[in-house]
Amino acid sequence: xxxxxxxxxxxxxxxxxxxxxxxxxxxxxxxxxxxxxxxxxxxxxxxxxxxxxxxxxxxxxxxxxxxxxxxxxxxxxxxxxxxxxxxxxxxxxxxxxx
Numbered sequence: 001x002x003x004x005x006x007x008x009x010x011x012x013x014x015x016x017x018x019x020x021x022x023x024x025x026x027x028x029x030x031x032x033x034x035x036x037x038x039x040x041x042x043x044x045x046x047x048x049x050x051x052x053x054x055x056x057x058x059x060x061x062x063x064x065x066x067x068x069x070x071x072x073x074x075x076x077x078x079x080x081x082x083x084x085x086x087x088x089x090x091x092x093x094x095x096x097x098x
Contacts, residue, residue, distance in 0.1 A: 024048040037071075040064025 051057040
C-alpha cells in the first residue's frame with residue numbers, strides 16, 4: 001500500500017497542466033450560442049475562468065445542464081469536437097444529469 005506522499009507523486013504523473021487551458025480554448029471555438037453553455041458545463045464563468053466557489057460552480061453547471069437539455073439535437077452535436085475520437089463518439093453522447 002502506498003503512503004500519502006507516494007500516492008500524491010503517482011497522481012502528479014497523470015496531472016495535465018494544459019488541461020484547463022486546452023478546455024477553455026476548445027470552448028472558445030464553439031459557436032456563440034454554445035460557448036456560454038459549454039463553459040458552464042466545465043465549471044467556468046462566461047469569460048472562461050474557473051469558478052472557485054463550489055456552490056456557485058454547482059449552480060452554473062446545473063443551469064448549463066438545463067440549457068443543454070433544452071437544446072435540439074443539432075446544437076448538441078456541435079459539442080463533438082475533432083478531439084473526440086470515433087470510438088468515443090460511437091460509444092454515445094449523453095447529456096449530464098440523465
